[in-house]
Amino acid sequence: MDQELAPTSTQIAAEFLGVEVPASRFVHEGRAARIRSGKYEGQEIKAGLRIVVEDDVVLEIGAGIGLVGAVIAANAKPLKVASFEANPNLIPVIEELYALNGLNDRISVTNAVLVTTPDAPATLPFHLHKSYLGSSLFNTNPIRSTERVDVPTASFPDACNELKPTVLVMDIEGGELELLRHADLSDFRAIVLEFHPKIYGPEGMRECKRLLRRAGFKKDEEVSTRTVWACIRNTDETSGHDV
Numbered sequence: 705m706d707q708e709l710a711p712t713s714t715q716i717a718a719e720f721l722g723v724e725v726p727a728s729r730f731v732h733e734g735r736a737a738r739i740r741s742g743k744y745e746g747q748e749i750k751a752g753l754r755i756v757v758e759d760d761v762v763l764e765i766g767a768g769i770g771l772v773g774a775v776i777a778a779n780a781k782p783l784k785v786a787s788f789e790a791n792p793n794l795i796p797v798i799e800e801l802y803a804l805n806g807l808n809d810r811i812s813v814t815n816a817v818l819v820t821t822p823d824a825p826a827t828l829p830f831h832l833h834k835s836y837l838g839s840s841l842f843n844t845n846p847i848r849s850t851e852r853v854d855v856p857t858a859s860f861p862d863a864c865n866e867l868k869p870t871v872l873v874m875d876i877e878g879g880e881l882e883l884l885r886h887a888d889l890s891d892f893r894a895i896v897l898e899f900h901p902k903i904y905g906p907e908g909m910r911e912c913k914r915l916l917r918r919a920g921f922k923k924d925e926e927v928s929t930r931t932v933w934a935c936i937r938n939t940d941e942t943s944g945h946d947v
Contacts, residue, residue, distance in 0.1 A: 718731065752775070762784070762870075765876050772875070819859065884915040917938075
């Protein structure tokens with residue numbers, strides 16, 4: 705029978721912006737140092753904290769160890785953060801982080817791959833890598849792949865209908881291109897996402913950016929980089945040039 709680990713007995717590996725990260729096999733000392741210095745997913749966190757406000761409902765796809773969503777939940781204080789993570793091995797780590805920081809009333813995680821088509825299979829193969837950061841639906845580096853698991857799918861439209869999210873935060877190791885091709889983004893006022901040109905090449909990244917512009921979003925120049933964009937719904941009728 706599983707036993708809950710009391711917060712007082714949890715070893716803390718790192719802390720960032722008031723969020724404590726419990727020790728686990730996924731947080732080695734090098735990663736803990738990156739968390740403490742703000743370098744771990746720092747661009748996504750900076751973008752998320754810039755655009756998320758207290759009235760928002762955040763849909764996070766690709767939770768990782770849970771830090772990005774937790775920092776947004778704790779500091780921007782949106783109404784709700786609903787996270788989805790495909791890697792089943794990360795779910796207990798994420799849930800422990802949420803509980804440790806007293807965030808269970810604001811953020812939750814589901815082990816599933818969000819899909820946009822109604823005829824999607826009930827499960828999809830997911831490739832676990834030695835580093836969870838490289839785990840993906842795409843087995844682009846078989847040498848680093850250690851295991852293939854079948855992960856349940858969930859409907860992106862159904863999740864949006866149920867949650868009514870206003871902000872999308874997405875880091876799904878290349879899966880963002882397919883989602884942007886098919887997803888209805890009309891109800892989102894802002895999006896934070898990381899591009900993965902190593903998966904789909906420079907042209908795939910350019911296509912992602914074109915799709916965002918066509919969906920009505922404009923890059924926030926102050927916090928966006930080449931591979932991480934913070935996008936706000938563009939109220940102008942004219943869109944920018946494709947990059």
